[in-house]
Amino acid sequence: MKSDQEVGRQVWSHPIWGPMPRSVNNHPTHTDREGLYRSPRLTDPCGHNMVVLELRDHGVIVSGKLSKGIPHPKIGPTAPNVPEMRIERFYTVVAPKILRPNTEYHVAVTTQGASQPTRVTVNVGGKQDAGGMFRTSDTVTVEPYTTHIVKLEIGDVGPGSYSLTAEGTGGVDFDNSTDLEYVHKSYSVFIQTDKAIYKPGHKVQFRVLVLTTHLKPAVTGALGVFIMDGKGNRVKQWSRALTMKGVFSGEVQLSESPVLGDWNITVQVVDQTFHKSFQVAEYVLPKFEVNVDIPAHATFKDSQLVATIRAKYTYGKPVKGEATVTAYPTIFSGVLQPIFQTPVRKVIKIDGKATVEFDIVKELQLTDEFERVVQFDVAVEEALTGRRQNTTAQVIVHKYKYKMELIKTSEHFKPGLKYTAFVKLSYYDGAPVRDDKNLVTVRYGYSYDHDNFLEQKHKLDKDGMVELVFYPPADNNQTTLGIEAEYLEMKEWFSQVAAAMSPSNTFIQAMVKTDKPTVNQDVEIEVNSTVPLKYLSYQVIGRGDVLVANTVPVSNSHTHKFRFLATYAMAPTAHILVTFLKDDGEVVADALDIQMEGVLQNFVDIEVNPMEARPGSDVDIVVKAKPNSYVGILGIDQSVLLLKSGNDITEEDVIEELHSYDAGDRNTHMFERRRKRSFFFWPGSATAKEVFDKSGAVILTNGLVHEYEPFLFYRSNVEEDSIQLEFEQESAIAVASSSDSEVKVRRHFPETWLWELEDAGYEAHKCNYEAHVASFVM
Template sequence: MYKPGHKVQFRVLVLDPYLKPSSLNRIDVILKDGQNNRVKEWKRMEATKGVFSNEIQLSPNPVLGDWSIVVKANGKDQVKKFTVAEYVLPKFEVSVDVPQHATYANSTVPVTISAKYTFGQPVKGEATIKVRPQYTFFKEEVQENSKVIKADPIGKTEIDVVHALALEDNQYYERTILFDVAFKEDLTGKVLNGSASLKLHHARCKVDFQKIVDFLTPGEMYKTLLKISNWDDTPYEGAKNTPVRVRYGKGWADRENAPWRDYQLPLSGLIELNFKTQEETEVLNIEAEYMGVSAYDTVVKKQKEDCRNSSSLDLVVLNDRPKIGDTVEVDVFTKGDAVFLSHIVIGRGVLTEAKTKILSEGQHTMRLKIPITPNMAPFCHIVLVYITNKGELVAAEKEIKVDNVLCNFVCTITHMRYT
């Protein structure tokens, strides 16, 4: 690309089919501007040893666009184009990548900084990183901080957020931490800004109840799930010797005096809890505790207006964000006289699986194993249904999100005698 006022230099090679200088040494050369006007013409020029060179000085205000050099030799035309335009410094975009969550106990986070021009090429430069909380408390003094790294073309570093800001562990509030980056381009010294943020939590993990049913039935077993996960909802990997403690009672006071039950944390992070109820039980108050993090849940019995339907169907997906090729497990809980339980899986508007299973007498739970196929990405729906002896249709539905939709793989096989 040439700017107005630049000098355009060009060279013409006249070669024969064997790529040697041609014996034909007379050529015509025509220069055309961006509007196809003839700017200059060289007639019957001699190509000494197959080479002709020349140049032209562009005016301060030339016609902008795609110019062309046309060479005519031996009845054939060859065209070469070049662009004349006002040069504008290319813009670039700064990208700052940090984790979405961090904790006071594990506050050192990786920071990755990069920049790209609008046409996709990476930018080399220097990045200045400043960390600050989005909001400050009354009379809170935040420590000034700054860190400079090179991006050639990607810059990576680690920052201890709590130490950099001299933050005090606040048990009651999570905080939003901002990463402000000033990226200076090496080529021109131009500076553009980028930013990212993360949530800083007091607790190491999340402890949540996931209800299977909304109400308890007095005299029957009440089931629920306890999920322990990282703040990004991935399964939490805790210490093997640290148990998950659970206790429950018929109210707050009864729960406080109840003994703790210990459970081991499975790899999935999901624990199935079963609580026996009495005929007079109207409410259950449940508490779970793990590594200083507590969760509470209260469930009550159905009122009369909620007891019209004695049949129910619930399902819980045990695998969190499965991938293509995985097998997802689904726990099914039925109430009523279910005998034939049917399920269908729909992905991308197409039926991908349909099966019917027979429940044995007294069986109210079942675990389904469903293989994840490419047709189920990026999400699919599983629908379960059964018909009671009274002809009542009972159904439930759940959405399953599938990860790594666009990930491909290559398998290579080699033989020893050829390597």
């Protein structure tokens, strides 16, 4: 016979007698000074498990029964026999679920229903893996219906098991704790080299930027920096490297016979390690570059695939010679001997530019049964020297010239509140479809029966989108929203939108009203509720930390607006948590993710005069930035970048680094539209528990945080995995073959022109450098 815990997690049970558990029905209990806890397990004549609970502590009474087959209030969408609660005083504690060393850890504490202030002690502590205990705490006084942020200084702690504990006395008495996740990363380190590939005898120059989570120079003391060759031998090291304004610059001279392969620069900041690799190899610089201009997407109706081949020297002159163009459809197969199709090869003359055409049906033998990928391999041979340079390009052939997709503002709709989605029509290059004549037919319904769907017709806006606004009934029976759309001959059935869940069918929804949320400007949030609100609490989480928290009174209204000032710490993505507690203790919550404009606090402009200069002449470079900026300048031969890149620090690298501190979920549609206009996204939380989980937060409360844990069955598709692996292998082979060249090396000319660090001071800084024969990129 199965135990209570094995019966679908549907039976709510506790030991018959014993000490008070930490939580009952997911409601953390109070410190029981005079209370009584009883949990006898009973069985009625029909064999149903029954639980009778009684908990008395400062007026708190919880009692009731739960039968087998009735979903647990923590799990099921509805629970007719959920024990009724009568609690007059509540508390909520919201904090980041990630703990990092050498950072500040902020906790938001809120109390409700108390007649006097509550003295709250918040501490973070635990046992370190290396031995020893860690503990830091602070005590604050929280007035009723207010929120207070507690700041804790987390020192240089190592990996271990840590927890957050909150204790309250006075207005609300409680003692609650939860485990935290430790992540051993609290610094952002960027490593830049002057090149990505070096020859024997070259000098390797590199810079290390050590920054805080706010991209400011970190004060960490001495760094440990060392370089290892391709065989793991330590070639050079700096035991106590010191930074200048967060920057350490070093170099190493390669011998004439070094170990070839991938070398590694390792930086140790406190006890955190960061790496950057570069390549040492025998190579020749390409004299010219070859590019293939071909649309990334085409349709079978185009009949012809037209490719334009361009070849020019690094100094801009056209290349004369012969171009060999090979086209063939790629075929992915999971079998040992893949299907092979003979490539179509054409040889043409080129004088800087040439055009070649391939017939989709006659030459490539493609039909419109399914989407195909056609690869172009191009090799250009210079007429005078016979040197060759090659490149590759791909084009995807589709049945239709446009695609239709559904952009959800949330993965779940909330009964009784507005739900918005967008049907997006765009060409495969991302350009929107603009059509004033043909309408988009949309059918939808709150069931799986497509025959009973309602139909609407919409015009496309200038962005190729149709805004769909739904008002789902406030009914427990509405569990899904089905949407399908049709445009001309294309018809799409989109995935179902599931309903959010609440034991009482009560929901709130947050929406951003500011057009383009920008750093250092106010952001307005509107909150709608299915029930009248008396108060509202919100927290703003950025880069994995609670930055703003507040509780605002509401005059018994279904709608309320509030504002907060956006800061750099909230960029690139801010998670807005909005909550309120019902009189019966249910936590009603929603979350909103906002993409912030103005991620970087500084700017840099470069002016070069003249743009073209004779060897040995002077070149003036003007660098503009904020006063007292520390500017790194790199000028590199364009031919080196054609051979190998990846040595520099890009804006995308910085943005991705900032995202690494965010423990919340990321949405692809929101980041896809980041540069076009401001966009927001609801994380798509089915329950109140998911609201906090998907925002990277934990919550402690004596209220009910609804949670749903369905049973899932998952089977890995081995065939798809093998196809993906083969695709990656074929791609790797294609990239490797495209880098082969037979050009002669240039001698006695530097590949790195500039490698300087300059202090901007209070005015624009002007530098003067001598020009060399080459095209340089700065």
